[in-house]
Amino acid sequence: MQNPFQIDRRSNLGRKALLNEYVNKNLPVILTDAAKDWPAIGKWTPEFFKTHYGHLTKELDGRLITLAEQVDRVLASTPEDPAPYPYCVEMTDYFPDLLKDIEPAIVFGRMDRVRSPLMPKALMHGTPIHEIFFGGNGSAFPFVHFDALYLGTNITQIYGAKDFVLYRPEDGPYMYPRPDNEKFSRVTNVFDPDLERFPLFAKAKPYFATLNAGETIYFPCGWWHTTVTHCPSISSGRVVLNTLNYDMYLRDKYKRWSQRSKFKAKVAFGIGKGVGSLMSAIESLH
Numbered sequence: 001m002q003n004p005f006q007i008d009r010r011s012n013l014g015r016k017a018l019l020n021e022y023v024n025k026n027l028p029v030i031l032t033d034a035a036k037d038w039p040a041i042g043k044w045t046p047e048f049f050k051t052h053y054g055h056l057t058k059e060l061d062g063r064l065i066t067l068a069e070q071v072d073r074v075l076a077s078t079p080e081d082p083a084p085y086p087y088c089v090e091m092t093d094y095f096p097d098l099l100k101d102i103e104p105a106i107v108f109g110r111m112d113r114v115r116s117p118l119m120p121k122a123l124m125h126g127t128p129i130h131e132i133f134f135g136g137n138g139s140a141f142p143f144v145h146f147d148a149l150y151l152g153t154n155i156t157q158i159y160g161a162k163d164f165v166l167y168r169p170e171d172g173p174y175m176y177p178r179p180d181n182e183k184f185s186r187v188t189n190v191f192d193p194d195l196e197r198f199p200l201f202a203k204a205k206p207y208f209a210t211l212n213a214g215e216t217i218y219f220p221c222g223w224w225h226t227t228v229t230h231c232p233s234i235s236s237g238r239v240v241l242n243t244l245n246y247d248m249y250l251r252d253k254y255k256r257w258s259q260r261s262k263f264k265a266k267v268a269f270g271i272g273k274g275v276g277s278l279m280s281a282i283e284s285l286h
């Protein structure tokens with residue numbers, strides 16, 4: 001990868017500056033200290049999960065694996081034989097008792113609409129909120145993509161380190177979106193891309209950062225991204241829903257709802273619009 005942009009790394013960034021310099025400008029940033037009070041930092045290790053949750057299972061590549069097996073694979077992982085990289089592991093389903101370890105929540109936006117008491121549960125049903133990722137040396141997220149439902153993301157590195165490669169939403173025309181899913185790129189290896197098949201990809205400008213333990217990366221909705229790890233790694237992801245991406249979220253949800261019932265989808269969309277207006281009105285007072 002040639003001359004990637006570096007993502008800003010900031011410490012002790014006040015809320016106003018965070019909003020003005022990054023969130024409202026749709027730019028990513030790394031916060032070195034946003035998770036400094038999280039009990040997870042220093043507590044969550046591969047051994048911790050193997051000891052306390054090793055019996056939990058997840059289907060991966062058509063096979064059921066235990067977390068104990070995954071931890072062993074992570075610790076033995078090499079680039080030649082990398083550990084698998086499970087994703088869509090929702091903390092609320094697998095580790096509800098550990099959610100307290102990732103508090104206080106880091107809020108990017110005037111209001112965290114995921115947690116707003118005004119947000120009806122039905123509007124968040126089926127939306128992943130907290131994900132956890134376990135990877136080893138050579139593990140990589142299998143796709144370059146931007147996140148479902150136009151959600152923003154913040155990812156905190158709990159253990160080890162992880163490399164992130166991001167591309168701006170404006171680079172979408174160079175990303176060769178898949179015909180079956182516009183949020184996924186057909187370019188699979190950003191470090192050694194097949195420029196004969198994907199010549200325009202050379203115009204996409206990569207943003208690169210290594211996220212170290214204790215640091216949090218925020219990237220707004222629509223930013224293409226993928227990750228690779230070079231050591232045992234545990235990270236925690238949290239979706240970001242705020243005034244900037246709420247309407248896009250609602251429209252994408254509507255598409256999903258309407259596959260089941262057009263009528264119910266219209267009702268839910270209407271409720272969502274009303275709730276959004278109310279939240280915007282309250283936010284404007286702050």
Ligand SMILES: [Fe+2]
Binds near residue numbers: 145146147225
């Ligand atoms: Fe993602």
